[in-house]
Amino acid sequence: MSTSPRSTTWRTRAAVAVATLMAALLTPAAAHAAPEESTPVYSYADAIREAVWVDTGLDDDGDGRPDRVAVDIVRPSEPAQQGQRIPVIMDASPYYSCCGRGNESQLKTYDAAGDVVQMPLFYDNYFVPRGYAFVGVDLAGTNRSDGCVDVGGRSDIQSAKAVIDWLNGRARAYTTRTGTSTVQADWTNGATGMIGKSWDGTIANGVAATGVEGLKTIVPISAISSWYDYYFAQGAPLYDSGPDRLSDAVESSGARAKCAAVQRKLVDGAPRTGDRTPLWTERDYVKDAAKVQASVFLTHGMQDLNVRTKNFGQWWDALAENGVARKIWLSQTGHVDPFDFRRGTWVDTLHRWFDHELLGYDNGIDTEPMADIERHPDQWETSSTWPPSDTRTTTLHPARGDRPGVGTLGLTPGTGTESFTDDPRLSETDWAARIDTSTPAKAGFVTAPLTRDLRLSGSSQVTVTATPTTRTAHLSTVLVDLGPDTVRNYADSAEGISTLTNRTCWGESTAGDSACYLATRAKTTGVTATVFSRGWADLGTYASPDKGVPLTPGTAYTLTVDLAATDHVVPAGHRLALIIAGTDKNLIDPPADTPTLTLDLARTSADLPLVGGAPALTRATTGSAATAPSFTPLDSVSAPGPAPRIPRG
Structure with missing residues (x-):
């Protein structure tokens, strides 16, 4: 990756983190060598599973008390017993109860005590045994959270930012949705990485644009950087609906009864004329790129006709202008998670990225090529900088x-x-x-x-x-x-992949949360x-x-x-x-x-x-033939189908 003023800060932060980890975790005999990779030394079966409700400081549902967002946590039990504090990987999502996450549309499930049993996706299965906590946040107005869904606005972003503040001792959380017993995050060092696809990755972009302290890195996958550019292209409407329909799709029934005023703002603030309004300005994270302190590992499908690629392009350019340390993957797919088009390499790269950014391991990922680009199906090449310097x-x-x-x-x-x-x-x-x-x-x-x-x-x-x-x-x-x-x-409806019948496993499983997922392969034409x-x-x-x-x-x-x-x-x-x-x-x-x-x-x-x-x-x-070669109609790629109305998981 290229050196920039911000990347110098990145390396300095990593060096400090390495020194701290060596002092806390290594025995004197091993202290001569810095660790290069976290390994699965902790028990996933014995991991602590708990829920807290974090005070956002907002009252968008108008019930007279601050909205609280539900935070489900899976963390290894051993570090706390040993007096060690660990970093956090977070996915803040509106989809945990309505639409599901990943290629298999997984939902959160709970036991009788209300603690999470199945956390969607592989992040907890893989990273918890390696010494990370995984945190799944229900955005305001969804699943078990209070408040209202405002589709990328203040409430959405505060849902996740407040959790980072709590992880760093700056906000209050409770053991129940309505109770008064508070709980502290005394098991974490506060270092947080956010990840997520589509709306989830969009929240990561928006939280990074607040400059919140403690957010060390984000991994936005097929994410929005400006909600105007999700719904319009220079005044031309891309969809036959607005953010109110998206809010209605994910909002819990309890929130819907209280959130008519927020719904009305979404309708009135997003006219179908395509005019930019204050609603869109609030949901434009590109304008606040100068506040971003977190590093960014971005991935997007170059044929994504859901979250269209202007969203990653303008975000990437703004991050570059502000010297943000960054890395990028560009695939030939549509709106598809890299777990489903380059699984093994993705898990390995993500592991190394979080080890570097959250544990401070000097594994060299910051000096590797900035970009990976899929040139043909399953054929990738790298670029030392992106776009190339020439x-x-x-x-x-x-x-x-x-x-x-x-x-x-x-x-x-x-x-x-x-x-x-x-x-x-x-x-x-x-x-x-x-x-x-x-x-x-x-x-x-x-x-x-x-x-x-x-x-x-x-x-x-x-x-x-x-x-x-x-x-x-x-x-x-x-x-x-x-x-x-x-x-x-x-x-095609699967946007470049075929889902197979066999499974591959990434991490440890329990009876209620399998680490094994249906394999995929490229669907070509x-x-x-x-x-x-x-x-x-x-x-x-x-x-x-x-x-x-x-x-x-x-x-x-x-x-x-x-x-x-x-x-x-x-x-x-x-x-x-x-x-x-x-x-x-x-x-x-x-x-x-x-x-x-x-x-x-x-x-x-x-x-x-x-x-x-x-x-x-x-x-x-130079030297081209004067006449054009014969040309036949397109043989297999049909016209793109109707644009989806919500960012699919």
Whole structure:
């Protein structure tokens, strides 16, 4: 990983932690060598299982007393008996009773005393024997917690932050939901790492953005960094619903009866116009990236069409700008946990990460390559930094070709116009399948076949100057790799994996909590084109990203569309394409009208993150054949299905 001002702090903190651990845990005979790996020396069967309720200081359900969140704890019994304090791995989730966690949708289960029996996922089975406590927090308004679900807002974030404060002696917890007996976390050193997929990982991002003391690292998996960018893309709606429906899906029945006022705020604060409001500002963690003190190990599927990849790209860039120590995995999957696409390597890497960040072990993970990228199904490569240090924003220009709607893409500015008519029945895969055909619903621009591989790494922007025929218009811009390949079938309902019947085990089991999970393998398909980056916008936000306005038919408007972050290699023999069109079926909602848009090509361009910059493109297109190769329609990846309404587990 690259050295930065914050990573220097990281290494200093690790050195201090190592010294402390050596003094506390090692015998004099062994004190000459720092430990490199925690091992399963503690009994999982004898682990302490307990529940506490932490005071959040809020009263969102209006019952006249502070809301308390339920915290289920599994921790080894031996360290406390030996006078040792241990770190915490935490997953704060709204899904512990409604929807489940992981590929098998596990829920928390309890014994007659109310202590957790099954804690979803493998984290407790694996890490508790290795000297960690695992803590599962029910977000406010869910499962056994008081309060109301506010979908990424103050209550959600305070649910987890208050627990970290309690672990560090700054907040109060009770032995029951309504009782007065307090309990202290005298078994922990307060060092906490947060982990979680989707909404859970989103909470980790949001808590890190508060700068709370004691949070040492976060591992957000397919997580949101700005809730506006979960629901909208520059004013264009991505879903046919808002956060109120998401709240209703996870809220406990007891909370629902008390939380009408919070539900009303979610409705009123999130208008379907796509305007940015104070509700969205509160739920934007990117703006507070400067407060992040925790290191970040981020992982995301590059074909995630649930939590779309703009969320990781803008978060990663903001963390980099603020010198946060970080690591990243990028897969070919959709909304899938790495436990289900790279299981053994994931568990090993996560183990080493937490050992380094929470136990201070000098295991070298901080000096290894920053990024792991899945280039083909189950084929991974590393990158010492991400994006690579020689990545340069390079401006490409669309130009008219020999036929309407079938143009070229290169370094030379184009002239003239191209037009298309919005057709909400068609998707990005339909456009790509007809890239070499004049069709009325898209404008496509293609390079010549490449003579060398061309890598794009990071986020792109496409600036479009368009004249609409109607008062409303949406734009979609996609980058396509034209050529045969075998990819994970991200458009399948399992988003790139197949679940098998055999199980693999990760940690220790009890009668009520198995450490064994159904194995998976890559679900692949052959394609003749791959859409690898996307961006959408309402043309009415041309003057301000915060508010859309009606358009004047016949007037030209210029708008820059953000395309989601990615890392993709267009191989030699393939072509790179830019497609500009209207509604992307199932990925954005259509506008009120059916516009025809005319592009001014002299004022339309694409800024792409090319590894090697413009010279790399020049080398990759030198000597290319003048005619395009034959191209057949997509053979297996269908159009993406309807966008899910909640971040799935």
